[in-house]
Amino acid sequence: MSPTTNAESLRADSARVRARMLAAARDRMAAGGLDLSMNAVAKAAGVGVGTVYRHFPTRQALLESLAAQSLETLVATAVAAAREPDVGTGLAALLRAGLRIQLSDPALAEVLAAVDAVCAETLDLSRDLAAAIATLLDRARTEGAIRPDLTADDLRRLLCGLQHAVRIGATDDDADRYLDILLAGLRP
Incomplete structure (x- = not known):
């Protein structure tokens, strides 16, 4: 795999993870969870809380x-x-x-x-x-x-x-x- 392809796949994976976190946060808000705990968003998206903070400080x-x-x-x-x-x-x-x-x-x-x-x-x-x-x-x-x-x-x-x-x-x-x-x- 070339370095460019690897970087592109990492960016695509990062975009998918970001979309999953946004979907989890949107679902929480729709269910009345306006507090939007970063831990809860991470858990719902299946990622670590550090990943959430990396995308959304x-x-x-x-x-x-x-x-x-x-x-x-x-x-x-x-x-x-x-x-x-x-x-x-x-x-x-x-x-x-x-x-x-x-x-x-x-x-x-x-x-x-x-x-x-x-x-x-x-x-x-x-x-x-x-x-x-x-x-x-x-x-x-x-x-x-x-x-x-x-x-x-x-x-x-x-x-x-x-x-x-x-x-x-x-x-x-x-x-x-x-x-x-x-x-x-x-x-x-």
Whole structure:
């Protein structure tokens, strides 16, 4: 076997192990295990805890890796919302999608609630998200569609809080009602 082939197979094996750890972590979160113990993830994935830490140095890094695809979807939604001709429709679409995505991916909810990101990809996506939301909010302020003091960070926190309110026992009808209440409260 050539050195290149050996290195390629090691990289492929490492990618498979990483995918197995992410699947184990995702399964734990889906089952309500939001603590994401690295030992439990290692055991469920059939690897040593050192392997988990080698791929994910912290719990936050693991959460961000789990949430990466959902965060990409949220960024794309925010960009589309910022381009929506009717700013009110764009804002409502962003909030509805943001809530739906968080409810389907508890890792994203935790990543959005965190103060700081640790992964470069998450930092980049977070900047893209903030820029799209800032564009949307600037347009909304200019058109008088929202309170002038609303910031992108306010919107992030409110959306995280809304997700939490729905998770603690609201129905789908309640989720829609909560969104309507939030949207009404954002108006000047």
